[in-house]
Amino acid sequence: MKEKPILDACCGSRMFWFDKNNPLVDFMDIRDEDCVLSDGQICMVHPNIIGDFCNMPFGDKTYKMVVFDPPHLVWEGKTCNLYKRYGKLDDWRQQIRLGINECMRVLDDFGVLIFKWSESQIKLSSILKIIDYQPLFGHRRGPTIWLAFMKLPQ
Numbered sequence: 668m669k670e671k672p673i674l675d676a677c678c679g680s681r682m683f684w685f686d687k688n689n690p691l692v693d694f695m696d697i698r699d700e701d702c703v704l705s706d707g708q709i710c711m712v713h714p715n716i717i718g719d720f721c722n723m724p725f726g727d728k729t730y731k732m733v734v735f736d737p738p739h740l741v742w743e744g745k746t747c748n749l750y751k752r753y754g755k756l757d758d759w760r761q762q763i764r765l766g767i768n769e770c771m772r773v774l775d776d777f778g779v780l781i782f783k784w785s786e787s788q789i790k791l792s793s794i795l796k797i798i799d800y801q802p803l804f805g806h807r808r809g810p811t812i813w814l815a816f817m818k819l820p821q
Contacts (some may be wrong), residue, residue, distance in 0.1 A: 721765040736783040
C-alpha cells in the first residue's frame with residue numbers, strides 16, 4: 668500500500684475536513700470513542716491510527732504535509748462538552764513543544780505544517796516562545812489562528 672502524503676496528527680472528529688474520509692490523509696488521535704454531549708449529540712472520534720502526537724509511530728520524513736490542531740484547553744472538567752469534543756492538555760508547554768517537534772520530524776524536507784490554535788485559554792505568543800520554529804504566514808479569525816510552517820533541509 669502506498670503511504671499517504673498527509674497526516675492529521677490529532678484529528679478528533681475531523682470537524683474542519685471537507686472530506687472526512689480523504690484517502691490522502693492518515694487520521695491519528697490518541698482517542699477512539701463516541702461521546703454523548705449535553706444536547707444529546709454524538710461526537711465520534713475514530714482515527715485510522717491510534718497514537719500520541721508527542722511520540723508519533725512514524726519514521727522521519729514520512730509526510731509531505733502535517734495538520735496539527737491540538738487541544739487548546741488546559742482547564743475544563745471531563746463532563747464539559749468542550750473537553751469531550753476536543754480533549755485537554757495536561758502540561759501544555761511540554762506537550763505543544765514535543766508535538767511541534769514530532770510534526771517537524773515526520774515532515775519531509777520542504778514539507779508544510781499547518782498549525783491551528785485557539786487563544787481561548789493560551790495566547791499564541793506564549794506558544795511561539797516555546798517552539799523552535801517560526802511560521803511563514805497565518806490567518807486570524809476571532810480567537811482561532813491558522814499558521815503555516817515549512818521544514819527546511821538541515
